[in-house]
Amino acid sequence: MANLELRNIRKSFGAVEVIRGVDLTVNSGEFMVFVGPSGCGKSTLLRLIAGLENITSGELLFDGEVVNGLTPSKRGIAMVFQSYALYPHMTVYDNMAFGMQLAKGTKEQIRERVLKAAQLLQIEPYLDRLPKQLSGGQRQRVAIGRAIVRDPKVFLFDEPLSNLDAALRVATRLEIAKLHHDMAKTTMIYVTHDQVEAMTLADRICVLRDGVIEQVGTPLELYENPQSLFVAGFIGSPKMNFLNGEFADAFRATTLGVRSEHIRITSDGRWSGEVVHTENLGSDSYIYVEIGSDEPLIVRQEGTSRHPVGERISVSPVESQIHRFDRDGRPMRV
Amino acid sequence: MSVDGTVAAPAATPARPIKNELLAQRVRSARIFLVPMIVALLIVAGWPLLRSIYFSFTDASLTNLYDHEWVGFANYLNWRTLESGRTIFRGTLVDPGWWNAVWNTVRFAVISVSLEAVFGMIVALVLNAEFRGRGIVRAAILIPWAIPTIVSARMWGWMLNDQFGILNDLFLRLGLISEKIAWTANAETAMTAVLIVDIWKTTPFMALLILAGLQMIPKDIYEAADIDGVHPVKQFFRITLPLVRPALMVAIIFRILDAMRIFDLIYVLTPNSSATETMSIVSRENLIEFDNFAYGSAQSTLLFLIIAAMTILYIWLGRVRLDGGDR
């Protein structure tokens, strides 16, 4: 249980400044997700919090205490790495117990805690195996188990699911959500570039871009009220439609943003064009309409599409759900 | 030979027809690739080896190489009972000179390889750390290994010289010794001198092999260990050492086999010193200088057998370890 405070954190590698002044508070017990495009500094920020990298300037506080100078093990954190980082020559049990064997703790206590974590993650049958004898998903659960055994105040994840296949990713995502529920007092920080993971897991999302925070808020806040074009484009799948030029002028904006689910197909819509592509996902489908904008307009339709490629359709945005952005990419109030 | 055996083995296993054909083709191409090497080995190693073994059972001498008789194991061990009832043993196996050489060789191999392993590990750990100019340092550290042994032995011979050597001068000035020492001539220091030069020369090789092993260890497990709060010393013994062990073992075995045959360095640095005489030196002495060709051949054969036994032991141990699923 700890709340974190980042005060104007900066990090440079040589002459390159990678984290450029981050201010952020993570509340105790909160599940915070860092998202952003590749190379924006998510991992670096997480490693600064973990203490694996030195902070160039700024202050990092755990429960009001500056921890800049503390070693990782003294910060009361645990981390799950993208590559699992299991000790290849130790059994699953030893992997989980290794950190504890060094801290004071009797054999019995260690055993109890390892078994409890193993039970939670359903890896008991594998305790005597070596990491190489496990599947990717099992390895990742061992890595999570090792972190649980540490009983951390702050739990850090760096893209823990990115090496798993799609089905396993969903399953493990659920497990992490459950874990957060079970360890309600543990603060969790989770790095991903998968915005579905971010939306489904997070209490709050922190969108990073080029080493600065673009916006922090709950998933719905970010979805409904993006504070910049970047966030609007980054959150949500498929990507929000952006329309410029005369499409936007009609709404007195520089850029008009409409999500695909906020466009209706009507007989006399505001825009019309030819269907150039359709994607049927079963439960719903996406129709790509060429209306003369920079990119085809994506329209979501429930069920399967009844509009074959080549058909001309006309569509209208739901006026109450449009996003208007000014020249700087900031949202415009009405 | 053994090469043939390993190739033939998979072909012998019964398999379904299609698979068998594929297998047969693989075996065929494997044989074709192996032929040049086997031929070369037979010419440069096999033939001389067989000849040596053959000569060891004769009474050949260098001056009279082709006029010899078969004497059986006489060069290894033979005995004669005198009229007085006393039995006299002769042959290499009861030759104190030979056993002195065996002891010298073993002592040299054990001490040099252990120290090289320790120093090599330290150097490798340093080179594995990230610092500016690491590439240059890595290249520079190989220089002792790259210098031909004859050259480095001569070089060290001068440095260790009792009258003009820089080492005596240094130690005198530092007050470590009170008078000049004839390092290479003195029976007590000759082995030390040989060890110093060999360690200087071979540590880089060891370091490089270990470094290759170190670089196989993923960086992130050290980060995990940092988070687990594992002390760096403990990280070395519990993580680095177990993971680098396969590479380290290969390096050590290589070096032991090499050290058992040591010849050139000792021949140049401390000739004719019984304190450093090794198996190779002794057998050469008998072969060439003492005109005891057959006797020297017997000693060479023994050396070969010792090294062969160690190699087989290593391969056997290596197989046991692989089955254990170490890596």
Ligand SMILES: Nc1ncnc2c1ncn2[C@@H]1O[C@H](COP(=O)(O)OP(=O)(O)OP(=O)(O)O)[C@@H](O)[C@H]1O
């Ligand atoms: N040790 C380092 N030395 C120099 N530059 C680094 C180092 N680590 C990271 N960087 C740089 O910092 C920037 C941010 O890297 P970081 O790993 O934090 O990105 P990320 O947001 O995690 O990306 P991804 O989603 O691809 O993992 C990158 O441009 C990277 O090149």
Ligand SMILES: [Mg+2]
């Ligand atoms: Mg990353």
